[in-house]
Amino acid sequence: MFKPLTLYIGLRYTRAKRRTQFISFITLTSVLGIALGVTALIAVLSVMNGFEAELRERILGMTAHTTISGRGGKLQNWQQLEQKIINRPHVEGAAPFVKGQVMVNAGRRVSGTLLRGVIPEFEPNVSEVANKMKAGHLSDLVAGKFGIILGAELANYLGVMPGDKITVITSQINSTPAGILPRLKRFTVVGIFQVGMYEYDRNMALIHIDDAKKLFRLGDAVNGLRLKLDDLFNAPQITQTLAHELYNEYSVSDWTKAHSNFFRAIKTEKRVMFIILLLIVAVAAFNIVSTLVMVVTDKRGDIAILKTQGLSNMSVMGIFIVLGGIIGIIGTALGTLGGVLLALNIETIIPAIESFFGVQFMAADVYYISDVPSKLVWADVYIIASISFTLSLVATLYPAWQASRVNPAEVLRYE
Numbered sequence: 231m232f233k234p235l236t237l238y239i240g241l242r243y244t245r246a247k248r249r250t251q252f253i254s255f256i257t258l259t260s261v262l263g264i265a266l267g268v269t270a271l272i273a274v275l276s277v278m279n280g281f282e283a284e285l286r287e288r289i290l291g292m293t294a295h296t297t298i299s300g301r302g303g304k305l306q307n308w309q310q311l312e313q314k315i316i317n318r319p320h321v322e323g324a325a326p327f328v329k330g331q332v333m334v335n336a337g338r339r340v341s342g343t344l345l346r347g348v349i350p351e352f353e354p355n356v357s358e359v360a361n362k363m364k365a366g367h368l369s370d371l372v373a374g375k376f377g378i379i380l381g382a383e384l385a386n387y388l389g390v391m392p393g394d395k396i397t398v399i400t401s402q403i404n405s406t407p408a409g410i411l412p413r414l415k416r417f418t419v420v421g422i423f424q425v426g427m428y429e430y431d432r433n434m435a436l437i438h439i440d441d442a443k444k445l446f447r448l449g450d451a452v453n454g455l456r457l458k459l460d461d462l463f464n465a466p467q468i469t470q471t472l473a474h475e476l477y478n479e480y481s482v483s484d485w486t487k488a489h490s491n492f493f494r495a496i497k498t499e500k501r502v503m504f505i506i507l508l509l510i511v512a513v514a515a516f517n518i519v520s521t522l523v524m525v526v527t528d529k530r531g532d533i534a535i536l537k538t539q540g541l542s543n544m545s546v547m548g549i550f551i552v553l554g555g556i557i558g559i560i561g562t563a564l565g566t567l568g569g570v571l572l573a574l575n576i577e578t579i580i581p582a583i584e585s586f587f588g589v590q591f592m593a594a595d596v597y598y599i600s601d602v603p604s605k606l607v608w609a610d611v612y613i614i615a616s617i618s619f620t621l622s623l624v625a626t627l628y629p630a631w632q633a634s635r636v637n638p639a640e641v642l643r644y645e
Contacts, residue, residue, distance in 0.1 A: 558622020
């Protein structure tokens, strides 16, 4: 089918003559349509990959891979449990924690927040908060000093800075001669962290674990242990093994249970977006059908002459498959190049556009991430390019088959 003569004629038909300028224009639009569709598909999937990776990093930067909690919310003798599991396979770090929902008050501003009690020396073993300090240090949390580290958005809402005093109000109550009152405690702001995720920057505060025990009246107990694993994607299997080895004495959960619906929704959205944008590529690819139909109509005389000289039907089909394939190759190549360049530079392009027009596409108080990340996955590029080229070839089959059915006698009768 694809003899040198077939390839030569197919390539020759890509060059327009004066009377076929309109066909060339339609060919150009087909090429541009495929290129734009492929560019959009690669860029959008790269952005969605970037969002997924960024969200996972930020969420797991503050959320433990695995959490072991005591029955009834209290874990006694956590040091023994830590020594028991710290040398287990796949466990890289452990840290105890105390947590509770509280209200924080500064002046006339009040906000609900999650208060987490941590040991500053242990916390870097399971989270990245020590590397996300905007002011102060995690080591500034000292037992008995009642210092507190706030998320950047929470501190901004309360209007406080390191050195200021805030009041923490718990849901527990005190019985006094004046009646039943909520437990209050004054804390000094000693630091501010910013992980770049609004959920944590706005709704979390850290204190020393000993202060948290006093505040929530836990005595020597803690709420549980947070673990860091060597493979976060294998967390469900590792967690199940740990639960079995601990004889189900404790409540063991992993990060996939806490955020499974969230990441499942991202994957579903990515899949749907891929299908929608692929339809754009398909529409552009099938523009090749109209292009080749017009070429076949225009070249009926040429086809008839070639067939009278012995060119087979399969060779005639090959001519137009070559022509459509060239359109597909050029469009796919341009689209792939444009998509890769856009995906690699989108983190620079978007801020430049926002700065030029004075707008912000993603407000931090609305979206989890306020910038537009991008992660180019070459496997996606190969799949998109392959599908685009395949669709282009499929679009050539019907016009090529119609060309092979040209009857030389009927066409040349009036020539």
